[in-house]
Amino acid sequence: MAVGRTPALQDPHWLDGRLYWLEQRPQEQGRTTLLRRTGPDAPPEELTPGPWNLRSRVHDYGGGPCALGHRSNGAAVAVFVHDGDRSLWRLDLDRAGAAPVRLGGLEAFGVAAGALGDGLIDAGRDRWIGVLEADGRDHLVALSLEGGGAERIHASADFCGYPALSDSGRHLAWVEWQQPAMPWERSQLWLGQLQASGSLSACRPVAGSNATSPRAISVFQPIWAGTDLVVANDHSGYWNLERLADADLFSAEQLSPEQPTDPWQCLLPMEADIGMPQWVAGMSTHTWDGTQLLASACREGSWQLGRVSSAGEWQPLAQPFTDLAGLCAERGRLACIASNPTTPSGLLELELTHGQWHHTPAAPCPLEPDAISVPEVLWFAGHGGQRTHAWYYPPAGGAHPRAPLLVKGHSGPTSMARTGLSLGIQYWTSRGWGVVDVNYGGSTGFGRAYRERLDGQWGVVDVADCAAAAEALVAAGKACAQRIAIEGGSAGGFTVLAALCFTEVFRAGASRYGVADLSALARDTHRFEARYLDGLVGPWPVAKDTYAARSPLQHADRIRCPVIFFQGLDDVVVPPEQTERMALALQANGIPVEVHLFPEEGHGFRTSATQIQVLEATEAFFRRHFQL
Numbered sequence: 001m002a003v004g005r006t007p008a009l010q011d012p013h014w015l016d017g018r019l020y021w022l023e024q025r026p027q028e029q030g031r032t033t034l035l036r037r038t039g040p041d042a043p044p045e046e047l048t049p050g051p052w053n054l055r056s057r058v059h060d061y062g063g064g065p066c067a068l069g070h071r072s073n074g075a076a077v078a079v080f081v082h083d084g085d086r087s088l089w090r091l092d093l094d095r096a097g098a099a100p101v102r103l104g105g106l107e108a109f110g111v112a113a114g115a116l117g118d119g120l121i122d123a124g125r126d127r128w129i130g131v132l133e134a135d136g137r138d139h140l141v142a143l144s145l146e147g148g149g150a151e152r153i154h155a156s157a158d159f160c161g162y163p164a165l166s167d168s169g170r171h172l173a174w175v176e177w178q179q180p181a182m183p184w185e186r187s188q189l190w191l192g193q194l195q196a197s198g199s200l201s202a203c204r205p206v207a208g209s210n211a212t213s214p215r216a217i218s219v220f221q222p223i224w225a226g227t228d229l230v231v232a233n234d235h236s237g238y239w240n241l242e243r244l245a246d247a248d249l250f251s252a253e254q255l256s257p258e259q260p261t262d263p264w265q266c267l268l269p270m271e272a273d274i275g276m277p278q279w280v281a282g283m284s285t286h287t288w289d290g291t292q293l294l295a296s297a298c299r300e301g302s303w304q305l306g307r308v309s310s311a312g313e314w315q316p317l318a319q320p321f322t323d324l325a326g327l328c329a330e331r332g333r334l335a336c337i338a339s340n341p342t343t344p345s346g347l348l349e350l351e352l353t354h355g356q357w358h359h360t361p362a363a364p365c366p367l368e369p370d371a372i373s374v375p376e377v378l379w380f381a382g383h384g385g386q387r388t389h390a391w392y393y394p395p396a397g398g399a400h401p402r403a404p405l406l407v408k409g410h411s412g413p414t415s416m417a418r419t420g421l422s423l424g425i426q427y428w429t430s431r432g433w434g435v436v437d438v439n440y441g442g443s444t445g446f447g448r449a450y451r452e453r454l455d456g457q458w459g460v461v462d463v464a465d466c467a468a469a470a471e472a473l474v475a476a477g478k479a480c481a482q483r484i485a486i487e488g489g490s491a492g493g494f495t496v497l498a499a500l501c502f503t504e505v506f507r508a509g510a511s512r513y514g515v516a517d518l519s520a521l522a523r524d525t526h527r528f529e530a531r532y533l534d535g536l537v538g539p540w541p542v543a544k545d546t547y548a549a550r551s552p553l554q555h556a557d558r559i560r561c562p563v564i565f566f567q568g569l570d571d572v573v574v575p576p577e578q579t580e581r582m583a584l585a586l587q588a589n590g591i592p593v594e595v596h597l598f599p600e601e602g603h604g605f606r607t608s609a610t611q612i613q614v615l616e617a618t619e620a621f622f623r624r625h626f627q628l
Contacts, residue, residue: 165224296327412443489512571601
């Protein structure tokens with residue numbers, strides 16, 4: 001129930017009054033399919049039954065595998081990436097029972113290796129525009145909806161994504177960034193003019209900063225609000241919305257990407273983030289319904305919905321959900337993926353005129369309301385005494401001094417501990433564990449300065465914050481100091497191993513595809529993160545001594561407690577060798593170790609069987625070693 005049956009809902013989209021969304025199904029080996037319905041009470045219709053699998057692999061993390069829109073004749077259409085052949089396919093949505101038609105794959109662009117995704121429909125020219133990752137860089141490309149006509153319309157210096165087409169079809173905006181920066185550190189909003197022929201001209205940056213700019217600025221998710229261009233920009237310290245009016249779109253003399261103050265207008269100055277780290281394509285925190293601008297804003301780890309008035313006021317939209325993603329709107333109706341501490345994730349539909357809302361969970365909640373552990377805000381003194389945030393979930397029956405405690409370090413490491421109902425967390429609390437989900441320094445949802453706490457300090461700040469959260473709960477009489485475990489995946493797995501090496505707080509650990517050797521990661525990881533560690537640790541190889549000092553593999557002899565490992569053998573982000581070497585080093589030191597390898601899993605486990613095995617094996621391992 002906790003991880004094996006509930007599908008993950010993604011990327012809702014309104015089109016002609018119908019709501020479309022993607023559903024990733026763990027019971028079908030993580031296959032993602034397209035669904036739609038005509039109203040809140042209407043049954044969903046699956047448009048891409050098996051074996052269709054909608055998945056983009058741009059930057060390996062993917063996202064944005066499906067674009068919806070209209071053709072030049074007004075017909076509704078979807079264009080998606082099918083993971084079976086990595087090609088683009090067209091589905092005519094107005095024809096009942098229509099079969100997808102192949103438009104073309106990498107061969108259409110004359111490349112043998114790469115990835116396609118993150119696209120949109122250019123109705124006026126009857127084509128798909130999206131991102132092609134190939135030949136060591138990203139390109140904006142176009143492919144005819146009839147197939148056969150393909151061209152590269154822009155080559156970025158390094159990375160690009162989030163293309164947005166104006167209603168007139170004359171302007172295209174997108175985001176670019178260059179190594180060593182990640183998009184949430186330094187990125188630029190680019191703007192170009194589309195000619196009648198479909199070529200892109202006058203391309204240039206109009207906001208944000210590049211890798212050599214003296215000031216670090218990040219932009220997120222350009223959209224068109226009528227004839228104006230809107231983007232989230234964090235030069236104020238938070239991702240706030242700014243607008244570039246139609247009359248200023250191509251005034252080259254006025255536009256300055258270093259100081260976007262004029263003609264850019266900040267629509268809503270607030271100490272809250274309307275944006276997210278751009279790990280995957282297709283994320284949306286703001287949208288335009290045709291007449292009004294709507295957004296989700298995160299303040300101190302909790303999300304709320306609101307309308308941005310023409311006077312620059314935030315007008316909250318009444319609804320009970322605090323974990324929101326994938327905003328979309330059309331003609332007075334809004335939809336997103338929403339949950340709260342007692343309600344599972346599902347589709348939220350909100351009628352904006354009267355404020356009526358309807359929520360459809362992805363799966364029924366198996367728990368009665370009074371059996372759910374509701375998170376409590378925990379502020380504590382973290383690394384350097386800085387005020388740090390976490391969500392604490394008391395064990396069933398209430399907190400007490402002998403309760404075991406599970407500390408969770410999120411992945412990313414720019415992600416965040418969210419407030420939506422997690423059956424994975426309830427699995428632990430229902431068995432008598434307290435759980436603390438830590439928003440360590442570096443987490444999103446608290447502004448840029450909070451994210452920058454981790455600059456050059458990965459393996460230090462995150463470790464200290466996780467340890468301090470556990471110690472704060474022990475001091476408050478809510479946990480037993482001899483029964484504290486820590487678990488995490490990816491970057492969170494690194495935090496687990498580093499915490500076991502460099503603190504004495506934890507008595508057991510679980511690492512899912514975690515980084516063990518920072519030097520190997522700097523040398524061997526995929527293109528998207530090839531220079532990520534420059535900012536988190538230091539420039540490689542200049543800072544190789546720092547890499548060695550913080551790598552758990554170099555200090556395995558300092559771990560004195562049991563560790564369980566989980567690793568996908570198809571992982572290209574953290575190669576399996578890292579987990580295997582770390583486990584062997586601990587075994588050589590006589591430390592109790594379990595290793596679980598999954599031949600058909602990559603970085604992040606997608607199938608229900610794997611997820612169930614990971615959860616049950618972790619709990620059994622901790623229970624055995626804690627003698628519970």
